[in-house]
Amino acid sequence: MEKKVKISAxxxxxxxxxxxxxxxxxxxxxxxxxxxxDPYISRLFSKDVILKYINTLRTAGYDxxxxxxxxxxxxxxxxxxxxxxxxxxxxxxxxxxKKYAQSLHQKRLLENYHSFLKKLKRYMPNEQKEKLENCCNxxxxxxxxxxxxxxxxxxxxxKLEQYIAEKQRVEIKYRIPxxxxxKLALMELQCIKYEPNDVCIICYNIITNQVNSxxxxxxxxxxxxxxxxxxxxxxxxxxxxxxxxxxxVYRPYEDERLTPPDAKGHIAVTAYSNDIESLLKRLLRYEAxxxxxxxxxxxxxxxxxIKTTINNYQ
Amino acid sequence: MQNQFQRSDYSELDNISLTAxxxxxxxxxxxxxxxDDKEINQKLKEQIEDSRELSKDTICIYxxxxxxxxxxxxxxxxxxxxxxxxxxxxxKFHITKxxxxxxxxxxxxxxxxxxxxxxxxxxxxFDTISAHLTPSTKKLFHSTQKSSLSRxxxxxxxxxxxxxxxxxxxxxxxxxLLYNSPESGEKNITLAAEKITMENGAFYIWGYNEDTETxxxxxxxxxxxxxxxxxxxxxxxxxxxxxKYKLQGKSTCEVLSEEDFILEKKENEIIVESKVRNKxxxxxxxxxxxxxxxxxDPPELKEEITTKLKNMLRLYNDSGIEC
Numbered sequence: 001m002e003k004k005v006k007i008s009a010x011x012x013x014x015x016x017x018x019x020x021x022x023x024x025x026x027x028x029x030x031x032x033x034x035x036x037x038d039p040y041i042s043r044l045f046s047k048d049v050i051l052k053y054i055n056t057l058r059t060a061g062y063d064x065x066x067x068x069x070x071x072x073x074x075x076x077x078x079x080x081x082x083x084x085x086x087x088x089x090x091x092x093x094x095x096x097x098k099k100y101a102q103s104l105h106q107k108r109l110l111e112n113y114h115s116f117l118k119k120l121k122r123y124m125p126n127e128q129k130e131k132l133e134n135c136c137n138x139x140x141x142x143x144x145x146x147x148x149x150x151x152x153x154x155x156x157x158x159k160l161e162q163y164i165a166e167k168q169r170v171e172i173k174y175r176i177p178x179x180x181x182x183k184l185a186l187m188e189l190q191c192i193k194y195e196p197n198d199v200c201i202i203c204y205n206i207i208t209n210q211v212n213s214x215x216x217x218x219x220x221x222x223x224x225x226x227x228x229x230x231x232x233x234x235x236x237x238x239x240x241x242x243x244x245x246x247x248x249v250y251r252p253y254e255d256e257r258l259t260p261p262d263a264k265g266h267i268a269v270t271a272y273s274n275d276i277e278s279l280l281k282r283l284l285r286y287e288a289x290x291x292x293x294x295x296x297x298x299x300x301x302x303x304x305x306i307k308t309t310i311n312n313y314q
Numbered sequence: 315m316q317n318q319f320q321r322s323d324y325s326e327l328d329n330i331s332l333t334a335x336x337x338x339x340x341x342x343x344x345x346x347x348x349x350d351d352k353e354i355n356q357k358l359k360e361q362i363e364d365s366r367e368l369s370k371d372t373i374c375i376y377x378x379x380x381x382x383x384x385x386x387x388x389x390x391x392x393x394x395x396x397x398x399x400x401x402x403x404x405x406k407f408h409i410t411k412x413x414x415x416x417x418x419x420x421x422x423x424x425x426x427x428x429x430x431x432x433x434x435x436x437x438x439x440f441d442t443i444s445a446h447l448t449p450s451t452k453k454l455f456h457s458t459q460k461s462s463l464s465r466x467x468x469x470x471x472x473x474x475x476x477x478x479x480x481x482x483x484x485x486x487x488x489x490x491l492l493y494n495s496p497e498s499g500e501k502n503i504t505l506a507a508e509k510i511t512m513e514n515g516a517f518y519i520w521g522y523n524e525d526t527e528t529x530x531x532x533x534x535x536x537x538x539x540x541x542x543x544x545x546x547x548x549x550x551x552x553x554x555x556x557x558k559y560k561l562q563g564k565s566t567c568e569v570l571s572e573e574d575f576i577l578e579k580k581e582n583e584i585i586v587e588s589k590v591r592n593k594x595x596x597x598x599x600x601x602x603x604x605x606x607x608x609x610x611d612p613p614e615l616k617e618e619i620t621t622k623l624k625n626m627l628r629l630y631n632d633s634g635i636e637c
Contacts, residue, residue, distance in 0.1 A: 007379040014334035015341075015383050019404050040382065056330040060338040081405040082345060084446045086439075093435040097420050104423065112416035116409055123407055123446070146427070177567060196427055215567075249496040251465050251515070284601040288625045291633060299630070306627045308605040313620045 013041060014053045018062070018081060025074035027067060077122075084123040091128060094120070095135035103147040104194060105157040150199055153216050157192060160201055160216070164189045167229045169206065173221040174214055182220060187212070188229040190274065202274050211274035237270045238279060239294040246289040268293070280305055336362070337376045341385070341403070348397035350390060406448040414455055418462035425466055430512035434469040434476055441470060466515040467535045474540060476510065479519060483507040488544035489521070494536045502541060505530055506550045520591075522552045529553070529591035554589045557596065558611040561586060565606035585610070597622065 013035065020026055020034050031050055035041045054075060058064055063078040065071060086094070094117065101113040121129050139147075150157065163170055170189060175182045187203035193213065194200075200213045242250050247267045252258050259268040273279040280302050283290050292302040336358060343349050343357055351373055359365045368376075377387050377398060384404030390396040417440070424432045444455050459468075469476055482489055490504045505521030508529075512518070517534040529552045558577070561568070561584050570576070570586060578585040590596045597619060600607050609616045 005378045005382070006375045007382055008333045008337065008375055010331045011334035011337045011376070012379050012382060014331055015337065015379065018338075019383065022405050023408070052329055052331065053334070056334045057338075059330050060335055080407075081341075082403065084407065084442070086442060089435055090439045090442055093432070093439045096432065097417070097436070097439075100420050100423060101416070109416050109419065112410075112413050113420070116413040116417065119409065119413075120407070120443075176564065194423055194426065245496045251467075254462070254464055281602050281604045284604055284626075285598045287601070287622050288629050291629050303627070303630050305604050306623055306630070309607075310620060310623045310627065312605060312608040313616055313623075 007040075009040075013045075014056050016041070017050075017053050018057055018077070021057075021064065021075060021077035022080055025071060025076045027072070027074045030074070080123040082123065083125050084120070085125065086128055088131070091132050092135050094132055095139050098136055099139045099142070099147055103150060105150055105154040106161050106192065107158060108161065149197065150194075153199055156216055156219065156222075157199060159222070160189060160192055163222075163224055164191065166224070169225045169227045169229055170203075171223045171225060172203070172214065172219060174218045175220060176218055185212070186225075210276075213275045213278070236295060237272050238276060238292065238298045239268055239270050240283060240290055240292045242267050242269060242286065242290055244289045246286060276301065284309075333376075336365075336368075337379055340373075340376055341380055341400075344387065344398060344400035345403070348394060348399040350395075350397045354398075402449075404448075406451070407443070407446045408448055408451050409443075409455070411454060411458065414458040415462060418458060421463060422466065425512060425515050428512045430476075430510055430517055433512060433517075437469045440468075463515075467517060467533070469517065469534075471535050472517075472537070474534075474537060476517070476534065479507070479534070479540075480510055482543060483509050483519070483521075486549070488546070490541040490543075491532065491537050492539040492541055493532055494538055496536075500538065503530065503532065505532075508552070510534070522550050524550070527553055528593075531592060531595065552591055554591055555593075555612070557588045557590050557609065557615060559586055559588065559600060560584070560608045560610055561603060561606060562608075563606040565603045568603070 016034065016038060017031060020031065024030075026034070028047055028050055032044045036044055054064055057077075062081065065076040065078060067073040067075055098113060098117065101109045121132070124132065167188075170187050171184065172187050173182055173184050185208075186206045188206065190202045190204060190211070192199060193202055199216045201216055201219075202211065202213050204211050243264075243266045247261060247265055250258070250267065250269070252269065253271070255272045255274075257270045259270075261267050271279055276298055280292070280298065283292065283302065284305065292299045339358060339361060340349075340354055343354060349357070351368075351370055354373055355367055358368065381387055384402070385400060386402035388394055388399040388401060390398060421433065421436050421440070424436060440455075440459070444452055447455055486506055486508065488504060488506050490502055492500060493503045494500050495503075503523065504525070505519075505523045508520045508522065510517060510519055511531070518531040519534060519537070520529060520531045522528075523530050562582060566582065566584050571588075573590070574586050574588045576584055577587050588596070593615075600609060600619060601622070609619055
């Protein structure tokens with residue numbers, strides 16, 4: 001039988017309240033719900049008692065905002081009960097990450113980073129919060145190409161992000177510089193991909209059943225269609241074999257799965273790639289240490305790619 | 315800590331729980347450093363006027379209250395100098411999966427920009443954040459890190475201090491490194507350190523090897539030890555060879571590196587001259603352009619790449635796989 005330990009019941013309630021306020025803003029009703037659900041309390045308390053507990057926390061030095069309409073009548077613990085100290089370099093990195101999140105122009109990234117930073121600030125000592133604020137302000141003035149190169153596409157990125165979230169088909173008109181004619185395609189948008197100097201949209205072409213990567217600088221026009229994406233497109237895996245020493249040190253990409261090495265030390269890689277052309281070009285780099293096995297279409301494309309490259313030298 | 319308790323107004327006594335206040339104060343004491351019964355009483359007296367001496371049993375009840383809430387506090391034993399040590403508390407930092415994924419996306423983006431210094435700083439920051447997360451959030455953070463940054467080599471896996479290596483590069487020091495080569499296993503490699511770079515999610519040190527008269531680049535996570543650092547400064551001029559190649563089609567839009575110089579630009583074709591430091595890396599770059607690239611000069615490199623391509627084709631002709 002478990003030994004029953006003696007505790008201070010009222011102190012336990014005050015500390016539980018502190019813990020709950022640290023997790024979320026709470027109103028009297030929420031607080032009573034926690035108390036009722038807690039196996040060591042299991043009862044409700046009057047508003048006066050709860051106010052006494054809040055007052056205890058305030059007396060202990062915790063900054064708890066008064067409930068108001070703006071806070072939805074909730075009590076808010078402005079600083080966490082413990083502090084996290086960051087080095088100067090870490091504070092600068094926190095500010096830098098904010099600047100990078102801004103430079104990518106995606107609402108989702110910025111919102112998530114802001115909410116992370118807001119939570120983190122509760123744990124930071126006041127002087128560190130100030131330093132962070134100063135670093136962010138200093139970086140605001142930094143308009144180097146690293147942070148401004150996608151500014152030109154800001155609206156388009158936001159529009160694409162919205163279309164992705166809304167899961168509706170789109171009609172994209174685009175032009176590849178090496179090809180004269182404009183292209184028009186019905187697409188289902190998947191994700192936005194950033195390259196060092198370009199932003200691409202990865203999309204599924206409904207007509208060709210292929211996944212394309214289109215640089216957004218090549219998009220001439222994009223229209224959202226009143227049709228919800230219906231095709232749950234499954235990427236066709238490409239399986240390739242890696243041999244030799246490369247098999248021992250191969251680092252799989254995010255969309256790749258490895259099999260354990262066979263008796264000869266070879267590994268098979270299954271790549272769920274959304275851009276087979278780019279995948280095959282990458283595999284060329286592995287020279288004779290790599291062989292595309294499946295599907296036949298990818299294997300034939302690889303053979304053709306090697307042959308046409310050899311033809312360049314004949 | 316912000317919550318240094320100072321009770322000056324006794325009129326508030328009825329409106330607060332004094333026991334809770336004492337326990338909060340003990341918690342804050344333990345956050346700073348381990349304490350024994352005597353220190354707890356002494357510090358409480360400093361904070362609360364007329365504070366009565368707490369008995370061992372009362373302190374025990376107070377600590378049990380904290381334990382029930384999720385604090386892990388050791389019992390005083392000889393090994394911890396008869397002090398209470400706070401090992402864990404329930405006020406740790408928590409972040410959502412979405413926030414974690416955003417952090418990883420930003421780290422990946424920085425890596426794609428080849429900004430190794432920022433990547434190292436982000437890795438350090440992630441370590442600090444992870445140390446303050448609740449156990450379950452920490453577990454999720456590490457699994458998100460592992461899945462989202464599967465190809466990224468994080469700088470905390472290095473045995474050496476990357477900033478020290480950077481100093482050696484700035485001073486062009488000759489280093490003898492114990493390197494775990496994928497080709498030939500562990501071996502000593504001597505090079506005149508030049509620079510640190512980041513590429514495809516991995517960190518590299520570049521340097522000139524006098525024995526082979528080539529510029530080498532070694533993955534930092536494969537360096538097992540720095541065997542020696544020469545005191546003399548080197549003024550070695552690395553051997554470069556000039557290559558001319560042609561890019562066509564979509565590849566003409568690719569961004570060229572600082573070693574490349576465009577000689578000629580036509581509508582769908584560019585001729586590039588490149589100062590090559592490492593032949594292996596150059597071939598990798600040329601091959602990744604596929605059939606949109608042709609080496610024009612020198613002839614021996616043309617021959618070498620043709621041999622490579624023919625070997626690749628032979629692989630497909632010999633294996634006889636029918637899909």
